[in-house]
Amino acid sequence: AQSVTQLGSHVSVSEGALVLLRCNYSSSVPPYLFWYVQYPNQGLQLLLKYTTGATLVKGINGFEAEFKKSETSFHLTKPSAHMSDAAEYFCAVGTINFGNEKLTFGTGTRLTIIP
Amino acid sequence: SQTIHQWPATLVQPVGSPLSLECTVEGTSNPNLYWYRQAAGRGLQLLFYSVGIGQISSEVPQNLSASRPQDRQFILSSKKLLLSDSGFYLCAWNTATSGMETQYFGPGTRLLVL
Numbered sequence: 001a002q003s004v005t006q007l008g009s010h011v012s013v014s015e016g017a018l019v020l021l022r023c024n025y026s027s028s029v030p031p032y033l034f035w036y037v038q039y040p041n042q043g044l045q046l047l048l049k050y051t052t053g054a055t056l057v058k059g060i061n062g063f064e065a066e067f068k069k070s071e072t073s074f075h076l077t078k079p080s081a082h083m084s085d086a087a088e089y090f091c092a093v094g095t096i097n098f099g100n101e102k103l104t105f106g107t108g109t110r111l112t113i114i115p
Numbered sequence: 116s117q118t119i120h121q122w123p124a125t126l127v128q129p130v131g132s133p134l135s136l137e138c139t140v141e142g143t144s145n146p147n148l149y150w151y152r153q154a155a156g157r158g159l160q161l162l163f164y165s166v167g168i169g170q171i172s173s174e175v176p177q178n179l180s181a182s183r184p185q186d187r188q189f190i191l192s193s194k195k196l197l198l199s200d201s202g203f204y205l206c207a208w209n210t211a212t213s214g215m216e217t218q219y220f221g222p223g224t225r226l227l228v229l
Contacts (some may be wrong), residue, residue, distance in 0.1 A: 028125065032216040043121075043205055043220035044159075051216055094216055103218055107158035 001028040002093045006106035012115045013057055019063075019078040022110050025093030026072060032094040033074040036104070041089045047089070050074065059064045061085065117142035119221040121206050127227045134179075134193040136224050138206030141187065148189040149218060150181055153203040165189060200211040203226045 011076040025031060032051050036044040048059025055067040061084075065076045074091060091106040118141045128134060130138060140146050150162040161174045164182035171181050178197050182190045203225050207218040 034217070036220075038225065041225070044147045044207075046217060046219070049217060084119075094218075102164070104161075105159040 002031065002092050002095060002104045004091050004104055006089075006091050006109050008109055009107065010110045010112065011112055012082065012112040013081045015083055016080050019076070019081045019085065019111065021076040021089050021091075023065075023074045023106060024072050024075065025091070026076060027093055027095065029095055033065075033067060034074050034092040034094065035063070035074075036058065036090045036092060036105075037061075037087045038090065038108075044090065047076070053076040075092035082111050083113050083115065086111055117208075117219070119206060119208055119219060121204075121221040121224050123224060124222065125227075127229060128196050129229055130198055131195050134191070134196050134200070136191040136204055136223055136226075137147045138189040138191075139187055140208045143187070143208070143210050145186060146210045148183065148209040150189065150191050151205040151207065153205060153223075155202070160207065163191070177223070196228045198228050201226055 003026045007023045013019055034049045035047040037047045038044050047063055048057045048065055050057045050067045058064045063076055063078045065074050067074050088108045088110045090108045092103045094103040120139050122137055147166050149164045151158050151159045152162055163171055163173055165171050165183045168183050168186055169188050178200060179193050181193060205223045206221040211220045
């Protein structure tokens with residue numbers, strides 16, 4: 001079984017400030033980890049993913065996340081927030097089972113950027 | 116390149132009416148297909164997934180059903196809608212060539228049941 005916890009359903013940061021969105025997971029097998037972003041009334045767009053290899057993963061729009069196995073975390077960061085970053089962000093954990101993948105999503109974090 | 120379509124984009128239906136939401140994928144063959152529901156203030160819940168034509172797995176018991184009549188078509192249905200069926204429905208896909216671990220999402224259908 002796998003699960004994802006996103007701490008903070010709403011996060012507000014000032015434009016130009018550091019963005020930190022927290023995600024902790026549990027998985028009985030080595031996980032695949034994802035961050036998706038959802039803009040209003042749109043589907044989900046893949047921001048970045050960790051599968052194997054380097055634990056610091058860089059994604060689109062200047063975001064990055066670090067897989068920390070000891071802390072079972074995959075927090076999302078961006079050094080300097082931009083107004084266009086305002087959206088909802090979902091962390092997800094996945095496993096592959098005979099070619100059938102299941103993703104378990106967190107409940108999401110709504111990011112607001114303060115001008 | 117691959118694209119995924121969902122329609123309608125928005126739907127308002129009365130309680131007790133039937134439902135049919137359609138999802139199609141272009142530019143790939145034999146995709147895995149998924150239906151998710153995003154209820155207000157909640158995360159995404161996997162409803163159904165399909166690894167091939169006529170193969171449907173249900174994740175949670177509910178008032179909905181899914182069908183896959185063609186390789187790249189995935190349909191979500193209900194005979195009688197409930198108020199609790201309101202939400203944002205997302206279709207997703209992946210294949211071995213796209214990277215099996217990653218799912219790609221469509222634009223979604225917003226359903227309001229009154």
